[in-house]
Amino acid sequence: MAGDLTALAVEAKTDAVWRAQDTTPSAIEAALRALLTEARARSESHVPARSLNMVCIVNREFSGEVANRLRGVGRFSASRTVVCSVSAKRTTLDATASIAVPTRTRAGIHAPMRETVVVEVGPQHLDHLETIVDPLVVTDVPTVVWSPHDHPDGLDALLGLAQVVLVDSVDEPEPAEALARARGLMERSYVVDLAWLRTTPWRERIAATFDPEKLRPDLRLISNLVVRHHPDSAIVGLLFVGWLASRLDWQLSRLSQDSAGRRTGRAHTRRQDVAIRLQSDRTMSVRGLAGMEIETANGRWLRLDRGAGGLRARYRGPRQNEREWTILGASRGEGGILGEGIRQALLRDNTYCPALRQACALVT
Amino acid sequence: MAEPPPNPLTVGLERLPVHPTSLVIFGGTGDLARRKLLPALYNLGADGALPERFSLVGVSRSALPDEEFRAQAKAAVQEFSRRPADPAVLDALLADARYISGSFDDDAMYPRLCAALDGFDETAGQKLNRAFYLSTAPEFFPVIVEALGRHGLTGSDGAAVRVVIEKPFGTTLAEARELNRTVLGVLDESQVFRIDHYLGKETVQNMLAFRFANGMFEPLWNRNYIANVQITAAEDIGIGSRAGYYDNAGALRDLMQNHMMQLLSLLCMEPPVDFSADEVRSEKVKVLHAIAPPPPERTVRAQYAAGNVAGTEVPGYTGEDGVRDDSHTETFAAIRLDVENWRWAGVPFYLRTGKRLARKVTEIAVTLRPVPHQAFNQEGSVGVRPNQLIFTVQPNEGVTLKLGAKIPGTRMRVRDVNMEFLYGTTFLSQSPEAYEKLIMDAMRGDATLFTRNDEAEAQWRIMDPVVARWKHEPGPLPQYEAGSPGPPEADALLGGEDEWRAI
Numbered sequence: 001m002a003g004d005l006t007a008l009a010v011e012a013k014t015d016a017v018w019r020a021q022d023t024t025p026s027a028i029e030a031a032l033r034a035l036l037t038e039a040r041a042r043s044e045s046h047v048p049a050r051s052l053n054m055v056c057i058v059n060r061e062f063s064g065e066v067a068n069r070l071r072g073v074g075r076f077s078a079s080r081t082v083v084c085s086v087s088a089k090r091t092t093l094d095a096t097a098s099i100a101v102p103t104r105t106r107a108g109i110h111a112p113m114r115e116t117v118v119v120e121v122g123p124q125h126l127d128h129l130e131t132i133v134d135p136l137v138v139t140d141v142p143t144v145v146w147s148p149h150d151h152p153d154g155l156d157a158l159l160g161l162a163q164v165v166l167v168d169s170v171d172e173p174e175p176a177e178a179l180a181r182a183r184g185l186m187e188r189s190y191v192v193d194l195a196w197l198r199t200t201p202w203r204e205r206i207a208a209t210f211d212p213e214k215l216r217p218d219l220r221l222i223s224n225l226v227v228r229h230h231p232d233s234a235i236v237g238l239l240f241v242g243w244l245a246s247r248l249d250w251q252l253s254r255l256s257q258d259s260a261g262r263r264t265g266r267a268h269t270r271r272q273d274v275a276i277r278l279q280s281d282r283t284m285s286v287r288g289l290a291g292m293e294i295e296t297a298n299g300r301w302l303r304l305d306r307g308a309g310g311l312r313a314r315y316r317g318p319r320q321n322e323r324e325w326t327i328l329g330a331s332r333g334e335g336g337i338l339g340e341g342i343r344q345a346l347l348r349d350n351t352y353c354p355a356l357r358q359a360c361a362l363v364t
Numbered sequence: 365m366a367e368p369p370p371n372p373l374t375v376g377l378e379r380l381p382v383h384p385t386s387l388v389i390f391g392g393t394g395d396l397a398r399r400k401l402l403p404a405l406y407n408l409g410a411d412g413a414l415p416e417r418f419s420l421v422g423v424s425r426s427a428l429p430d431e432e433f434r435a436q437a438k439a440a441v442q443e444f445s446r447r448p449a450d451p452a453v454l455d456a457l458l459a460d461a462r463y464i465s466g467s468f469d470d471d472a473m474y475p476r477l478c479a480a481l482d483g484f485d486e487t488a489g490q491k492l493n494r495a496f497y498l499s500t501a502p503e504f505f506p507v508i509v510e511a512l513g514r515h516g517l518t519g520s521d522g523a524a525v526r527v528v529i530e531k532p533f534g535t536t537l538a539e540a541r542e543l544n545r546t547v548l549g550v551l552d553e554s555q556v557f558r559i560d561h562y563l564g565k566e567t568v569q570n571m572l573a574f575r576f577a578n579g580m581f582e583p584l585w586n587r588n589y590i591a592n593v594q595i596t597a598a599e600d601i602g603i604g605s606r607a608g609y610y611d612n613a614g615a616l617r618d619l620m621q622n623h624m625m626q627l628l629s630l631l632c633m634e635p636p637v638d639f640s641a642d643e644v645r646s647e648k649v650k651v652l653h654a655i656a657p658p659p660p661e662r663t664v665r666a667q668y669a670a671g672n673v674a675g676t677e678v679p680g681y682t683g684e685d686g687v688r689d690d691s692h693t694e695t696f697a698a699i700r701l702d703v704e705n706w707r708w709a710g711v712p713f714y715l716r717t718g719k720r721l722a723r724k725v726t727e728i729a730v731t732l733r734p735v736p737h738q739a740f741n742q743e744g745s746v747g748v749r750p751n752q753l754i755f756t757v758q759p760n761e762g763v764t765l766k767l768g769a770k771i772p773g774t775r776m777r778v779r780d781v782n783m784e785f786l787y788g789t790t791f792l793s794q795s796p797e798a799y800e801k802l803i804m805d806a807m808r809g810d811a812t813l814f815t816r817n818d819e820a821e822a823q824w825r826i827m828d829p830v831v832a833r834w835k836h837e838p839g840p841l842p843q844y845e846a847g848s849p850g851p852p853e854a855d856a857l858l859g860g861e862d863e864w865r866a867i
Contacts, residue, residue, distance in 0.1 A: 049789040076792045108723060110760045112789040201412050207373035208381035208416045216369050247372045309456030310409075313416065315489075323489050328457055329412030330450045343792045351376035 015039050015046075015101045015113065022092040025135040028117060032097045032136070039099050039113055046101055049112035052345060053143040054078030055133055055162065057154040060087040060120070066148060072335020076342045078144070080115045082136050084129060086151060090122035093132065126154035130161050137161065144192070144345040159188050164345040168194035170287050175235040176363040182356055192344045194337050196352050198233070198288035199240045201329055202304065205311060206244075206294065209302055219248055224275045224295035231280040233287045234263070235359075240289065241267075241276055242359030243351065250274060252361040265362070272297060287334070306331075383524070384417030384492045385807050386484045388477065390468060390508055391499035392422020392433065396530065398440035401499060404799040406441040409457045410450055413804060417492060419484040420461040423468075423477060433463035446797060460484075468504045474515035481517075491523035495807055498529050505529055506546040513550035528557040528806045531622055532613070533820045537828035544817045553817055557806045562623040563813040564798025566787060567761045571630045571728075572639070574755070574763065581753075582635075584732065586707045591750060591862070593631065594714045594729045595624050598721040598867045600673055602846070603695075607686025615697040616665070616834070619717045621827040625652065626815075627728055627757070628713060632703050641811040645819055652822035654705040657829040662701075664842075664854045665694035665834060668720040671846030678720065678846045692839035695719045698854040699830065712859055720846040722867045726757035729865050740768075740778045748778050754865075762786035 016039055018031040039046045058066045063085050070081065096118045105111040117136050125132060137143050146166040147155040155165070165185050172178030178195075185191050210219050225244070227237040245252050245267055255265035255276065267274040281290035284306075291305035299318035304311045310329040316322045332340060374380055387405070389397050408414045422433050437458055441449050462480045466473025485491050496512060498505055509527060512518050518525055529547070534540030547556055562568055575581060584590065597619050603610045610618065629648035636643040669680040681687060681695050696718030703713060732751040740748050752766040762785050769781040805813055815823075844851040849867040858864065 047784075047786060047789055051790055051792050078792075079789070108759065110786055110788055112786075203373070204377055204379055204381070204412065205416060207371060207377055210373060211371050211381040212383070213368040216371055219372070244373075247375065309450070309452035309454075310412070317489065320489055323487075325417060325488075326456045326459070327412075327416045328409035328414055328418065328453055330410040330453045346792065347378075349376050 013100060013103050015042075015099045017096065017098045019094075019096045021094045023095050024093065025119075025132050028095045028097055028119065029135045032115060032117065035097060035099045036113065036115070039101070043111070045105060045107075045109065045111050046113050047110045049079035049114050050138060050141050052078040052342065053080045053082065053137040053141055054166075054342065055082045055084065055137065055143060055145045055158060057084045057086065057126075057129070057145070057147040057149070057151045057158075059149040060085045062149060069148075069335065069338055072333070073339030073342055074335065076339035077114055078342060079112070079141065080136075080138055081117070082133055083116070083118045084121050084125075084133065084154065085118055086121055086123065086126065086149075086154070088123060090120055091124070092122075093125070094120040126151060127157060129154045129157040133158060134161055142346060144342065163190060164192055165189045166192050166194070166341050166345065168341075169235045169239075170195045170198070170233050172235070173232075175238055176360075178235050179238070179356060179360045179363060183360060186353055186356065190348065191352070192341050193239075193352065193356075194341045195233070195236050196239050196349075196355070197337055197340050197344065198236045199243065200340075201311065202240060202289055202292060203243060205304055205313070205327055206292075206302075209294075209315075215300075218296045218298065218300055220269065220271050221296040221298050221300075222248070222269075222274055222294060223272060223297045224293070226277045226279070226293040228279055228281040228284075228290040228292065230284040230287045230290060231261070231282055233289065234261070234278060234280065236288050237263075237278040238359040238362050239355055240292070241278070241362060242357070243355035245358040245361075246351070246354035250358075252358055254364060255362050263362070286331070288337075379411075379413050380808075382413075382415040382804065382807050384415045384488060384490065385495055386419040386421065386481050386492045387495045387497060387803075387807070388421040388423060388481070389497045389499055390423045390504070391501075392463065393424040393426060393428070393436060394499055396499045397422070398436075399444050400797070400799045401497065401803070402437050402440045403445040404797055404803055406445050406449060406454055406457055407447065407797065408800055408804060410447075410453045413800075415493075415807065417488045417490075418457075419481075419488075419492065420458070421477065421480055422461065422463045423473070424463075424465065425467055427465045428463050430461065430463050434458040434461050437461065460487075468500060468511070469507045471511065471514070474511050474517065478515055478517060491520055493524045493526070493807065494520055496525075496527045497803075497806075498527065500530075502530075502532055502535070505533075506543055509547050509550050518550055518555070524555075524809060525551075526555050526557060526806055526809065527551055528559060528803075530559050531561075532617060533558050533622075533815065534824065535613070535617060536831060537821065537824035540820050540824045544821065548817060554809075554811070556814075556817070557802075557811055558815040558817075558820055559802060560622050560626050560813075560815050561798045561802060562626055562757070563815075564800075564802040565757060565761075566796075567755060567757045568627065568630065569813070570763075571627075571755060572644075575631075576635055587709055587711050589732055590711050591731045591733045592712045592714065592859075593628075593731070594716075594865055595627050595631075595727075596715075596729070596865065596867065597624055597717040597726045598724060598850075599719050600721060600724045600847075602668070602678060602720050603681070603684055603687070605685075607684055611687050611691055611693050614665075614693045614834075615695055615717050615719070616827060616830060620697055620699070620715055621823055621831075622815075624715050624717060625823045625826070628655075628701070628703075628715070629819075631728060631730075632708055632713075634707070639812065641814075642816075644812050645816045649816070649819050649822050651703060651705075652819065652826065654703045654708070655701050655826050656704065657826050658699045658701055660833060662699055662857060663830050663833075664696075664698040664851065664857060666696040666718070666842040666844050666851035666853060667691075667693070668695050668718070668846045669843040671720065671848065673720060673847040680843070680846065681720075692841055694834065694841060696721075696844060696850050696854075698850070698857055700857045700859075701826070712862065714857060714862070714864070716850065716854060716864070718844075718850055722847060722849050724759060725867060727865075728755040728757070729753070730755075731862075740776055749780055760786060761788065762790075 698716035
């Protein structure tokens with residue numbers, strides 16, 4: 001277990017490890033401090049990174065999968081990661097603390113050290129998890145908490161010390177429940193939702209398409225919207241529609257769903273209704289959106305699909321032939337999405353909450 | 365005319381849309397294009413930051429088919445990109461790239477360029493903005509700009525045309541003025557983007573944030589609290605394969621006249637009304653106007669002699685390949701400047717730059733005045749030293765505040781300690797290459813981080829007399845051993861108790 005979760009930063013090697021059974025948070029914190037002092041003494045170029053604490057609550061049996069996801073975040077690794085690994089029968093705390101340094105260092109250049117603490121906890125620890133975690137996070141550095149295997153009691157206990165909650169609404173099988181959960185969390189903390197971040201390249205592209213001054217009025221003429229998504233990612237489509245609705249003052253109501261899982265409905269705007277369709281694309285191998293089409297009442301049509309090297313765009317103006325081109329952009333992959341989520345924990349996006357509220361109207 | 369309605373979809377987006385653009389790189393197969401510009405374009409493309417319609421044209425003298433240019437560009441990205449290149453993105457970036465061969469002074473080449481650009485507009489079904497990047501030898505800057513004007517390439521109905529000009533912007537004040545006259549005879553100043561890549565560095569931009577987003581420093585930022593300022597740009601390397609350029613330029617023109625003067629103006633400028641391009645640049649120009657050219661006794665130049673760097677014997681400057689045996693080009697320059705205004709009068713500004721010094725470091729060190737009463741002069745104590753605030757531009761990007769602190773023990777002994785902010789440990793994201801930021805700003809039309817015409821001339825007004833004097837007093841130059849902190853002659857510039865920071 002500990003072997004899985006040391007040196008979580010990519011291109012890093014474990015510099016020092018401390019382990020203890022039946023230990024206490026203060027002993028872990030003291031050990032971590034000693035490890036840092038020793039590492040600094042070994043090389044003056046070793047300096048502790050101090051960007052973000054990340055607390056993960058995971059099921060012990062799935063910790064390897066979480067470790068792999070965390071390794072995939074690349075340069076966006078938190079500076080200190082505290083993993084609370086939950087197993088059913090545990091009653092005492094075991095812990096591993098480790099320091100990782102970059103594998104490639106150059107003389108005279110600072111090498112940031114990243115710290116990982118794995119604490120083995122039992123279910124009875126979750127209600128007061130903050131008493132275990134609080135001594136282990138670096139003070140005055142933002143703390144983000146991520147609980148990919150649910151554990152609402154543990155998450156609840158940490159909301160007082162974390163400034164940000166990381167969620168991936170795609171993990172929740174039922175979109176309505178995922179949206180309600182995210183809304184509930186929004187009332188208590190700042191939420192970074194990986195499902196929302198999966199819409200970013202698409203939002204940027206639609207914004208760019210309608211950015212020329214002469215095209216901006218056409219945003220009021222959108223008459224048809226089709227969003228295609230990975231079979232597990234309906235919520236990403238809902239958030240995308242919610243975003244458009246919140247930015248363009250659409251009034252949304254519940255979408256109807258057919259037996260094939262297709263969701264259809266209409267949005268009311270001041271000018272006309274917008275036909276909305278969300279459909280899953282079974283050929284899509286990665287979570288998120290597969291493509292979309294937007295049509296305006298004056299004959300403008302844009303279709304975007306995932307393609308090699310970026311998004312494949314097809315566009316037809318009111319009096320123009322169809323044109324096709326590639327909008328450049330590398331796929332971020334699941335590791336990249338999680339890394340982006342960690343990066344976003346240090347920023348603030350005020351457009352998620354209105355989009356989330358609108359998305360809720362599509363399912364309730 | 366009424367303002368267009370804002371785009372409601374851009375609210376909250378980190379990457380704002382940039383109008384579809386065709387970018388023409390003059391010198392498209394040259395060293396700068398290979399090492400910096402093409403990798404920067406790839407990284408922008410991989411991040412999804414390029415305009416949604418983006419076309420690339422390389423222009424150079426060598427006769428190459430488009431395919432060969434694409435192959436060369438691909439190889440350059442693979443070799444020099446800051447991250448491994450995604451083959452699909454790279455192929456998509458270069459799929460429609462065009463190459464136009466021809467001499468920059470050959471009028472027959474420009475109609476072919478114009479046809480390529482019109483072709484991109486035709487394919488896109490819209491007028492793309494046009495950005496011309498002059499990554500050539502400086503003698504071609506006026507040649508290209510005038511040719512663009514003659515061939516109707518400096519304006520495009522319904523689209524913006526911008527010209528990015530690499531450094532050096534002239535090698536004397538007269539040349540800078542002449543180049544400005546030529547450029548502004550053809551283009552409007554708002555179309556001109558004079559590159560100083562230092563301004564694209566995060567740490568340099570952070571100086572504005574540091575000064576104007578923190579209430580605690582601005583009250584100290586004046587002659588009442590600051591004793592002196594040192595700006596150092598030291599390199600441990602020699603001139604490498606750049607003898608042809610460097611032996612004509614020298615340290616003063618290579619780094620001090622442009623980059624270091626930019627650092628000085630950012631450090632000294634008054635708070636601008638807002639952070640728009642012209643407000644920021646106007647404040648910087650005011651600082652430059654307050655500086656007189658330094659007299660001879662406030663300038664030092666030197667040349668490196670053979671020495672030992674990182675355990676290896678290295679030749680002296682005149683022993684380098686491509687350098688004349690009797691060259692009197694300075695590889696080290698140090699000057700003392702005064703900013704004669706209400707805020708800075710009496711504060712010496714020491715600038716030094718050189719090659720083959722003890723280590724690579726670019727920093728600005730602001731030394732505060734000492735405390736008025738030394739209460740901690742106990743035996744065994746270094747004692748209280750003046751506070752220093754150090755902005756490190758490279759390699760360990762960050763800010764350090766030197767403070768006095770009690771040494772643990774039973775006695776009250778004090779020594780300096782460092783309070784450090786390091787970019788590499790504090791932020792999750794990697795700083796983008798300066799060229800990525802600057803290329804995007806130029807395509808967006810934001811000139812804040814580019815040098816304005818009057819700014820370029822104001823920098824030259826200060827340095828030109830030094831250049832002229834050194835040209836007429838050829839030498840011999842003082843020598844300093846390669847791998848050393850520089851010539852002892854530089855100490856003569858320092859006033860009172862001031863001392864150079866260790867390199």
